[in-house]
Amino acid sequence: MAEDTIVRPGSDELRLAVLIDADNARAQHLENLLAEIAKYGKASVRRAYGDWTSNQLNSWKNELLQHSVQPIQQFSYTVGKNATDSALIIDAMDLLHAGHLDGFCLVSSDSDFTRLAGRIREDGLVVYGFGERKTPKPFVAACDTFIYVENLTETQTEEPVSKEPALKRDRQLDRLLSSAVDTAAGDDGRANLGLVGSNLSRLAPDFDSRSWGYKKLKDLMEAHPDYQVGSRATGDGKTPNTYVRHLKSGR
Template sequence: MAIEKTERLAVLIDADNTQATIIEGLLAEVAKYGTSSVKRIYGDWTSTALRSWKEVLLEYSIQPIQQFGYTKGKNATDSAMIIDAMDLLYTGRFHGFCIVSSDSDFTKLASRIRESGLFVYGFGEKKTPSAFVSACDKFIYIEVLRAKINENESIAKKTMTELKRDARLVRLLRNAVEASSDESGWAHLATTGSNIAKQSPEFDPRNYGYIRLGELLAATKLFDIEERIAGDGQSKAIYVRDKRKKV
């Protein structure tokens, strides 16, 4: 399922669980999927721990929502985000939500939003529990966004050997190509990408050091890749085929 850039998204950030250094990369990523009509961030703003966030709120037009930590060991921020998300959901004004946190407490929220037919993008660190990752339509690891704005933290490209040794990745790619292919075994790259997203919300070629899916597929040396002229005679389309299907 693709989201048009004109669609309205609500961006909700857990300040207690996210670093301010990713804000530039985060909003640039969100812009790929839609317009961030609402940007809210939740935390106890009387705490010095959120000082770095305070310095960027005005620059990026993010609305801070104050939530005092009434009881030690309890995360009041999560509750405030969930309540606000449900209020925004019931307005019917949004096409999707971006939930920025590495906390599993938002698993049920993501599932509930999807039940209403809206798209859910999750953003969190690689330590994010799999339950929350799977509850989202698409999950983007913050490490990818951090690498985008800091070359010193760039994710190294996996070699052909390393990619082939990743049995889960190989199985995912091959299954997606097969499910998207015609009788000759060729599959449209975009359709293949959509199929992968349905199977694995956290999949992102950037996790392996590649910008685009086509580059990752080519790097594995497991697929034939062909560029074709579309029916209009002007645009081009990329098709892929499992080399095992080659006759």
């Protein structure tokens, strides 16, 4: 597990259902989305819901075939009523009650899935949400982790030609980092970076260092003037742990 990856015991073994609301998601994000999901577990179920007789979903068809995603046909029986949402929710509940999964990935920018996310979490399963930055906050908050798809499509180069961007400071970011680090800190004021990541996920499901222009949490913390990032030996000969220290904490 990467040193700045959110701590999720056994996350590489999670069996996940990927349920896509094709009416409220874009086909261009599918490849990057599935690559992101692979970080959390295995996409055992892959389904996309929509009226596939409609020309509006033509862009999805080749993408679904290439990535082995099963299209689920749902006709729009009445104008103004979203039958796709109902079909996805019914299937999600069937999968939940079958008891063969560890979590769900709900792909939509629609707040109609807020209660579904909450219901799945009530059964102890993890919920990952994926949507655009316009996604209503109630749906974001209902997920354990929410990833904005815009962060998945930004071009990443192996050898950057320039330094990383200057950190865009804001009060919300400062409050989140302060709370996450101080909560995880030991008596010496040092906090394990992985625990800091876990705290951030609990405090703000949509927290993502990429939203501030940094690929990894470690890079974001190193750029922040209020924190010191370092490493220390574990004593067992394994890879040293990365820690963060809040310079303004007085410890």
